[in-house]
Amino acid sequence: MANSPSGETVTERIVRVLETFDTDRTVQTASEIGRRAHLPSSTAHRVVAELVSCGLLERDEEHRVRLGMRLWELALRGSRALRLRQAALPFMERVQARIREHTQLAVLENGETLFVERLSHPQAGANITRIAGRLPLHASSAGLVLLAHGPRELQEQVLTGPLDAVSPETETDPARLRRVLASVRRDGVVVAPGTVESVSTGVAVPVREGRGPVVAALSVVLPRDAPTRPAVDELRAAATGISAALEAQRP
Amino acid sequence: MANSPSGETVTERIVRVLETFDTDRTVQTASEIGRRAHLPSSTAHRVVAELVSCGLLERDEEHRVRLGMRLWELALRGSRALRLRQAALPFMERVQARIREHTQLAVLENGETLFVERLSHPQAGANITRIAGRLPLHASSAGLVLLAHGPRELQEQVLTGPLDAVSPETETDPARLRRVLASVRRDGVVVAPGTVESVSTGVAVPVREGRGPVVAALSVVLPRDAPTRPAVDELRAAATGISAALEAQRP
Numbered sequence: 001m002a003n004s005p006s007g008e009t010v011t012e013r014i015v016r017v018l019e020t021f022d023t024d025r026t027v028q029t030a031s032e033i034g035r036r037a038h039l040p041s042s043t044a045h046r047v048v049a050e051l052v053s054c055g056l057l058e059r060d061e062e063h064r065v066r067l068g069m070r071l072w073e074l075a076l077r078g079s080r081a082l083r084l085r086q087a088a089l090p091f092m093e094r095v096q097a098r099i100r101e102h103t104q105l106a107v108l109e110n111g112e113t114l115f116v117e118r119l120s121h122p123q124a125g126a127n128i129t130r131i132a133g134r135l136p137l138h139a140s141s142a143g144l145v146l147l148a149h150g151p152r153e154l155q156e157q158v159l160t161g162p163l164d165a166v167s168p169e170t171e172t173d174p175a176r177l178r179r180v181l182a183s184v185r186r187d188g189v190v191v192a193p194g195t196v197e198s199v200s201t202g203v204a205v206p207v208r209e210g211r212g213p214v215v216a217a218l219s220v221v222l223p224r225d226a227p228t229r230p231a232v233d234e235l236r237a238a239a240t241g242i243s244a245a246l247e248a249q250r251p
Numbered sequence: 252m253a254n255s256p257s258g259e260t261v262t263e264r265i266v267r268v269l270e271t272f273d274t275d276r277t278v279q280t281a282s283e284i285g286r287r288a289h290l291p292s293s294t295a296h297r298v299v300a301e302l303v304s305c306g307l308l309e310r311d312e313e314h315r316v317r318l319g320m321r322l323w324e325l326a327l328r329g330s331r332a333l334r335l336r337q338a339a340l341p342f343m344e345r346v347q348a349r350i351r352e353h354t355q356l357a358v359l360e361n362g363e364t365l366f367v368e369r370l371s372h373p374q375a376g377a378n379i380t381r382i383a384g385r386l387p388l389h390a391s392s393a394g395l396v397l398l399a400h401g402p403r404e405l406q407e408q409v410l411t412g413p414l415d416a417v418s419p420e421t422e423t424d425p426a427r428l429r430r431v432l433a434s435v436r437r438d439g440v441v442v443a444p445g446t447v448e449s450v451s452t453g454v455a456v457p458v459r460e461g462r463g464p465v466v467a468a469l470s471v472v473l474p475r476d477a478p479t480r481p482a483v484d485e486l487r488a489a490a491t492g493i494s495a496a497l498e499a500q501r502p
Contacts, residue, residue: 010261011301021329050262055361067330069360072367075326077383078272079318086382089370093344109320110306116323119340131337132328 010047013039017047018056018067023130027066081107084216085117087245088207091238092119095220099231102127102221105207106142108150109134111157113143116216127221128197138177139166141192141202142217148184149206149214155181169194189236191228199224205235210247218242261298264290268298269307269318274381278317332358335467336368338496339458342489343370346471350482353378353472356458357393359401360385362408364394367467378472379448389428390417392443392453393468399435400457400465406432420445440487442479450475456486461498469493 020028020036028036034044048065051057055070076082088105096103096119105117112134120127129135137143137150137158147158163172171177184190184206193201204219218239220231271279271287279287285295299316302308306321327333339356347354347370356368363385371378380386388394388401388409398409414423422428435441435457444452455470469490471482 009301011265011298011305011307014262014265015305015307015325018325021325023328023333026329026331026334047262050260054262054266056262056266067326069330069332069358069365069367071326072330072332073360073365073383073385074266074269074272075318075322077274077381078277079320079323080277081320081323082274082382083277107320109324114320114324116320130328131333132324134324 013037013043013047014051014056017044017051018071021067023133027060027064029064033065081116083249084246087249088117088216088218088238088242091241091245092117092218095218095231095234095238098234099220099222101223101226101231102129104129104142104219104221106140106146106217106219107215108137108146108154111137111154113137113140113146113217115142127200129221135166135196136164138163138172139170140196140219141190141204142219144180144184144190144192144195145204145206145217145219146214148181148190167194167197169198171195189232191232193224196221201226201228203228203231203235205232205239207239207246208243210243215246216242264288264294264298265302265307268295268302269322272318274384278311278315280315284316332367334500335497338500339368339467339469339489339493342492342496343368343469346469346482346485346489349485350471350473352474352477352482353380355380355393355470355472357391357397357468357470358466359388359397359405362388362405364388364391364397364468366393378451380472386417386447387415389414389423390421391447391470392441392455393470395431395435395441395443395446396455396457396468396470397465399432399441417447418445418449420449422446440483442483444475447472452477452479454479454482454486456483456490458490458497459494461494466497467493 016037017033020033030045030048034041052059055068057065058068059065092103103119104115106113106115115129115131115133118131135143137147159174165172189205191203195202201222201224202219204217206214207216207218209215218235267288268284271284281296281299282292285292303310306319308316309319310316343354354370355366357364357366366380366382366384369382386394388398410425416423440456442454446453452473452475453470455468457465458467458469460466469486
């Protein structure tokens with residue numbers, strides 16, 4: 001429907017426009033959007049004007065645009081992410097209160113780790129992940145949990161594809177990564193020192209929907225040499241609680 | 252661009268499709284979406300197929316569709332709502348830990364109160380608001396704060412328009428409402444018993460960006476006859492903290 005001369009649909013162009021926004025770039029001009037989305041300037045201005053008129057984008061006093069609250073509202077109110085984080089939040093708060101480090105909830109999304117919630121203690125250490133941010137599956141404790149419990153084809157695809165290092169200690173050897181995934185399935189936990197950043201250790205456990213499939217990974221980011229046992233215990237207790245909460249609120 | 256025979260743009264149709272999803276209706280068939288969006292079935296199927304191919308919607312095993320994680324990600328990562336809640340969350344957690352009732356953050360959005368964050372104590376009382384849910388401005392403590400500090404024209408529009416009651420005690424008299432708004436500006440707080448539900452009392456304070464304009468309202472929902480003083484003190488302290496945090500993270 002409504003394809004452009006390039007064969008791209010209007011929907012695809014809208015997505016390309018929305019993709020130009022991120023945490024570090026929340027306000028842009030239509031021309032900047034056009035450049036970043038590789039759209040002709042006139043097309044960018046037209047798409048932006050339409051998105052503004054529907055409230056998906058908003059203009060500020062200087063005629064620059066930002067993501068609209070209406071977009072946020074539409075994306076959130078019926079979403080799986082909201083349902084998941086509502087079930088998880090009370091348990092995440094308890095983990096964070098006791099461990100006092102970053103506590104995160106992540107899901108598998110299109111072959112990557114997508115972080116849907118993060119609580120950060122004011123005194124917590126370094127952490128590069130962000131809400132609505134992504135990391136490759138093999139490159140964080142949460143991702144290793146999601147990959148270990150993900151579809152078999154996805155595992156093979158990751159194991160045979162290029163395994164880029166996010167830090168010098170990211171596991172990039174397919175044979176060793178395969179053994180890590182097996183141990184995650186066996187032990188129900190992964191402790192991954194230095195995988196994302198050399199100063200920290202990620203600890204993650206799977207979160208199931210009731211007794212069903214793994215739907216998320218719950219993780220904490222500890223300083224590199226902190227004891228991991230208290231975190232493992234807290235994460236396991238929290239994951240059990242979230243599973244029960246998800247089961248209880250099943251539609 | 253790409254208008255339908257009805258003169259509606261593709262963007263408008265996409266919004267109408269997304270609008271059919273909400274907290275109680277997270278999974279639908281394309282035909283159900285068409286009925287609810289008042290779109291011809293063939294149009295609904297085509298729009299849904301395009302949104303699925305871009306990841307904004309996802310299909311489940313039974314070919315029903317739900318909002319996609321990709322939509323959530325695009326809407327969130329560059330959004331004002333995320334920035335606001337990240338600044339507010341640590342302070343909201345403290346309010347909630349001490350008051351042990353629903354703690355909420357709301358913004359003014361297109362003439363209504365839009366709730367962007369809510370923490371709920373497991374033992375907290377009744378509360379009809381939801382994250383990404385809306386209420387009329389005159390009908391909740393948070394809305395009264397946003398209206399009192401909103402644009403003058405908006406105030407006049409609300410005061411001269413129909414003032415619908417959400418509960419039997421919602422203030423619907425324009426003269427009395429005008430006095431409430433003046434007192435909110437004078438006192439920097441509103442205590443609104445029974446405005447949303449007769450069993451509860453809303454307490455709300457304004458949240459400024461640094462020393463600039465009011466950008467949000469922070470509120471708690473107490474049982475009707477609970478003392479309000481501790482909540483007022485906690486909310487004021489939290490609002491001051493959030494203002495400073497917003498100022499510090501200004502782009």
